[in-house]
């Protein structure tokens with residue numbers, strides 16, 4: 001049974017599942033080179049089909065993680081409320097509404113559109129599924145758990161913002177839902193806008209900033225903006241902080257009276273901004289904890305699956321693991337809306353009795369892969385001098401260069417599913433160097449100096465460096481750095497003493513693992529700084545994009561599969 005999942009809303013993506021087995025999954029942003037793109041994910045769909053040598057007509061179904069006719073109801077409700085308030089109407093209407101109508105139109109005529117625009121063959125029936133159930137499936141059906149409590153928290157589904165469920169390998173039973181407008185995702189996005197960053201985009205910046213502040217606004221936020229209620233419920237005071245208005249930079253007079261003026265994007269970050277970030281983060285964590293404890297009390301399960309955009313908040317995830325009473329927490333690599341494309345395909349497979357003997361996702365390598373010949377071609381086209389090495393000497397050489405303080409772009413294998421570079425499209429550096437963050441910011445990325453860089457570590461040695469229980473292959477939670485190690489790997493320790501850890505096991509990514517081993521042999525430290533291969537753009541996908549990105553920076557080395565390129569190598573002289 002072959003099922004294609006796709007989402008055409010924000011974070012558009014596609015995934016192909018064959019009898020419960022994941023064949024391919026990718027986000028559309030990587031192909032069209034626009035972060036978080038909203039689009040019919042035609043490129044991602046074509047990639048998924050090609051990865052399996054399949055045509056549309058060979059599929060059993062297309063699964064979509066939205067019941068779009070219910071979205072229509074939400075729109076009607078929204079328009080109703082807008083008409084009561086002309087100011088809101090002015091802000092909420094216009095292009096956003098046009099875009100939504102366009103997206104729903106796409107969904108309504110999806111079969112025809114796909115058939116026409118993918119490969120001209122007949123499109124199988126399209127099945128529309130509950131958005132939050134797809135989020136739940138995207139975690140539960142790829143976890144290694146036989147049964148678990150499930151918590152989905154995002155901006156908004158068709159009409160809800162949070163779903164609590166109990167799940168096993170047979171079913172997902174909904175326990176309760178929280179309706180719009182009471183949304184933790186929208187709360188955090190509105191605060192992101194208040195702090196002068198892009199809502200639905202820069203939430204991770206606010207999370208990083210939070211570590212610098214004191215949560216002195218938390219009490220006011222708790223009392224006035226986001227209140228917890230019994231039975232795991234919460235209420236967002238949308239009169240005080242309206243997400244849709246906040247997106248356009250508008251905040252109620254009352255909100256500004258409580259918290260002061262909003263920060264303009266170009267304005268310097270002041271302590272009060274850090275304090276607001278810390279306060280919003282604290283209140284988000286508390287509210288999640290309140291919900292999770294209720295879920296624990298109701299289900300009495302030992303394990304928790306988390307999904308939805310809010311599950312990208314790795315600081316909150318770690319707190320849930322520590323304090324909500326669960327022994328284990330699983331978060332998939334694509335926890336946000338792109339993940340629902342895969343969730344939809346898995347959920348529909350499951351509902352139709354397809355096998356689900358999946359033993360737990362250990363890797364996020366589900367995207368496009370390119371042959372060494374394709375890499376060579378891209379490098380040749382740029383006139384770069386290329387050296388080819390076998391894997392072992394390659395890893396030795398690269399480890400040596402890293403240990404000498406040089407930066408390495410590392411491109412190999414299948415592109416990662418989800419927003420994190422996990423050793424296939426990465427920029428690597430030596431975490432032992434205090435100055436390496438400044439060096440990366442100078443040579444590569446113009447990014448906020450307060451944002452932390454993350455470490456990859458050999459899984460079996462993770463506990464020497466981090467207070468981490470179990471594995472963390474997808475960088476979805478933080479862990480305290482052991483105090484004796486903070487001075488050893490200063491470049492990956494955040495100001496609050498934590499790090500967003502990726503553990504690398506023996507099977508999931510052999511070549512990256514080998515590089516970590518080489519670095520450990522040479523330096524005694526089994527840790528590398530791992531950030532994404534991109535500069536103010538989506539993570540690179542193709543060899544051409546990798547080469548172009550390399551040439552835009554001052555990074556010393558580029559590794560593509562087993563090909564090695566050094567900057568400053570003289571471009572080969574044109575013949576004749």
Ligand SMILES: [Fe+2]
Pocket residue numbers: 131135154155156157308309336337340
């Ligand atoms: Fe969602």
